[in-house]
Amino acid sequence: MLDPLPLELRLPLSQRSARSYWLVTFGCQMNKADSEQIATLLEARGLVMAASLDLADLVVFMTCCVRERADERLFGQVASLGRSDQIICVGGCIGERDGEALKAELPNLSYVFGTAALGQGYDSSAVRREHPWAAWLPIITGCDNFCSYCIVPYVRGRERSKPFAEVLEEVERLRADGVQELTLLGQNVNSYGRDLYGQPRFAELLRAVAASGVPRIRFTTSHPKDLSEATIAAFAELDNVMPALHLAVQSGSDRVLAAMGRHYTRQHYLDLVRRLQAACQDSGKGRIALSTDIIVGFPGESEEDFEATMELVEAVGYSQVFTFIYSRRPGTKAAELSDDTPHQQIQARFNRLLALVQEQAYAANQAEFDQILPVLFEGASKRDPQMLSGRSPRNQTVHAPLPTGAAPADFAGKIALVQISEAKTWYLKGRLV
Ligand code: SF4
The missing domain is CATH 2.40.50 (OB fold (Dihydrolipoamide Acetyltransferase, E2P))
Structure with missing residues (x-):
C-alpha cells in the first residue's frame, strides 16, 4: 500500500535536516514534468539542488517501467548509493507498480510513492522549469488503450483530462512568463477531453493554445487511432504549431498490430501520414518531420512481419525513429505470449532497421541544406x-x-x-x- 499523502507532507525533511536534493529521471516526458514539480515542491521547502548525486541529502528517482533496462538501471543506482544519512525516494511508475515491496529489495530506500502522489490538478505554470523558456504542460494523464505490451494503463490509470479553462489559464501564465516553446503532454493527447462530458476536444484545445501566441507549440504523444481530421486540420493551419509530429506506429504488420492491440491497420496509418503531409503542403506549412516508435521482436513476429515494418518505414520516410527490442513487462497481456525466435535473429532485424532509420535521418537533415x-x-x-x-x-x-x-x-x-x-x-x- 502506498502512502496517500502528498509528497511534500510525506517527506519529514525538517526532522531529517535535508538541505539539498538530487533528482534522477528515467523514462518519458511525463516523468520529466513530474520531476520539475518535485523540484518546485522541494525548493519551496528551502532545499537547493546539490552539486552532485553523492552530495545530496535527499535523492529522488523518478522511474519508468516500460522497459526492463530501466528497472535494472534503477536497482543498480539505488544499491550503489553508499551514505547512510541519505534519504532515498523512488517515485513514478516503478513506485506505483511495486509500492512498499520495493523496500525489501532495496533496504536503503526511505520512501516510495506512486504516479498519483503528485495529484492531477497541479498548476504546471508554477513549477521550476529546467529552461525558463521551455515548458511541458500535462493536459491528460493515464491511458485507456491497454496495448498488450504496455504497463502504462496499470500504473498511470485511466485517462483524465485537465479541464479546458485550467489548461488555458496555465498557458496564459506561461506565455506571460516568457515561455517560447510549450509542449502539451499526455500518453495519448489525441483523446483529450473524451472524459470531460461536453468539453472541447483536442483540436479545439490546440487552436485555443495556439491563439495564446506562444511562439512554438508541440504535443506528444499521438495515437494513430485517435488522430482526428479536425486535429490534422488544426496542425496544418496553425503557424505556431511546429511541423514535427510523433506518431507511434510500433509495427508495419497488420498481424502484429492486432496482437499488440493497437486498433489500427498499416493502411490506416499510411493514409493518416498522406493526409497529414497533404494538409501541410496545402496550408503552406511544408514538409513535416515525422517521428515514431517501433518495437522489434514482438512475440511471434516473423521475417515477413518484420519486412512489412521495413517497407512501412521506407514508405513514410521518418526524420527520427525510436527503436526498441521487445521487452516483456510482467502484468501485461503480451507477457503471457511465448516466442522461440532466437535473440540473434531479433538483433539482426533490429540492426537492419537501425541502418535504415539512420539513412532516413541523414536524408531528412540533408533536405535542410542551405535553408x-x-x-x-x-x-x-x-x-x-x-x-x-x-x-x-x-x-x-x-x-x-x-x-x-x-x-x-x-x-x-x-x-x-x-x-x-x-x-x-x-x-x-x-x-x-
Ligand atoms: S497507447 Fe498503448 S502504448 Fe501508449 S500508453 Fe497507452 S497502452 Fe501504452
Missing part, C-alpha cells in the same frame, strides 16, 4: 563553449558558432535565424544570419 531556419537556442553546446546549440522547428539539433564578443547566455531562449551549411545524421550546422 535559413529559425532556431530556438539553449545556450553553449555541451562539447564546445564557442558553439551555440538549439532546435529547429522540425526539432533538429542545430549548432552555430558564437559571434565574437557575444556570450551564450545572450542567445539562451531566443529564436535567431541560421543558414545551414552542414547536415549530418544527428545535427545541422550553420551560421547566424
